[in-house]
Amino acid sequence: MTERSPRPQEMIYQLKVTLRDSKPPIWRRVLVPGDHTLGDLHRVIQVLMDWDGDHLHEFRIAGERYGVPSPEDWEPVGEEEEFSLGEVAPAKTRFSYTYDFGDSWEHVILVEKIVPREPDRTYPLCVKGSRAAPPDDIGGMWSYMYLVDALKHPDEYEDVADRLEWLEGHDPEAFDMERVNRRLRALTGDGGDGSREEAG
Numbered sequence: 001m002t003e004r005s006p007r008p009q010e011m012i013y014q015l016k017v018t019l020r021d022s023k024p025p026i027w028r029r030v031l032v033p034g035d036h037t038l039g040d041l042h043r044v045i046q047v048l049m050d051w052d053g054d055h056l057h058e059f060r061i062a063g064e065r066y067g068v069p070s071p072e073d074w075e076p077v078g079e080e081e082e083f084s085l086g087e088v089a090p091a092k093t094r095f096s097y098t099y100d101f102g103d104s105w106e107h108v109i110l111v112e113k114i115v116p117r118e119p120d121r122t123y124p125l126c127v128k129g130s131r132a133a134p135p136d137d138i139g140g141m142w143s144y145m146y147l148v149d150a151l152k153h154p155d156e157y158e159d160v161a162d163r164l165e166w167l168e169g170h171d172p173e174a175f176d177m178e179r180v181n182r183r184l185r186a187l188t189g190d191g192g193d194g195s196r197e198e199a200g
Contacts, residue, residue, distance in 0.1 A: 010034075012123060013085050014113045017048060017097075019133060020106040021141045028129040028180075034086035034114065036124070038066050042080060044124050045097055045107065047183045049133035055100035061088050062095070085111075103140040124187070126180045132172055148172050 011034040018027040028048040032041060038059050046053045058067035059080065066078040066088070089095060091114045097107040117123070134144035151167055 010117050011086065012115050012117050013089070013111055014115065016110045016112050017045060018108045018110075019049070019141070020096075020108050022131070023145070024131065026131045026133055029112075029127050031121075031123055031125045031127060032085060033117070033123050035084050038080035038083050038085070038088070041085065042097070043187055044184065045099070047180060047187065048126060048129070049099075049105075049107075050180075051099060051105070051133070052136045054136065055102070057097065057099040060096045060098075061093070064088075090114075100136070103137065103143075105134070105141070122185060122188075124184050126177055126184060129175045129177060129180070132170065132174050135167070135170060138167075 013032045013034055013036075014029065015032060016027060016029050018025055026049075030044060030048060032044060036044070041059075042057055043053075045051075056067070058065055058077065060066075064078060065075065066080045066083060069077045069079055089111050091111050093111045095109050097109055099105045099107070134141070138144050138147065147167055151172075
């Protein structure tokens with residue numbers, strides 16, 4: 001008898017999501033079921049990076065664009081809700097996700113590995129990460145890094161003193177994985193415990 005191939009929902013994609021041009025790097029490692037659509041992944045990334053979700057976005061995978069198609073698109077865009085990770089992103093695939101075409105937050109996503117689902121885990125699940133993502137609408141990576149430096153040395157940056165309020169209460173070094181996982185569970189309506197950290 002031929003052994004049955006695993007179904008997409010039985011396989012878990014370990015993704016590393018890194019915000020391009022962030023120094024030191026801002027990144028997250030997340031476990032996502034293979035049957036999750038790119039639309040699902042968009043919502044997961046919004047939680048991982050604490051974005052507001054108020055702007056346009058798109059994925060670029062192997063030369064193809066995926067997102068929410070619009071009559072204004074200048075080249076074909078695949079409907080993100082119709083394509084799953086299992087269909088478009090094999091192991092070791094590297095692709096991009098851009099959020100907010102004005103600030104242009106570009107994320108590099110690497111499919112680190114694909115592993116069997118663990119029955120005692122709730123997915124999606126963030127297992128590691130580093131540093132806070134920039135607040136929405138702050139002007140892009142260069143603007144954010146400039147303001148972070150100004151936050152450390154306000155006397156040297158009098159030109160942006162009035163803009164430092166944008167970072168009020170923001171700790172660039174903080175990453176609250178438990179909060180992220182609570183919000184990820186809310187995406188699926190699952191109240192189970194998904195906050196266990198994974199090494200590596």
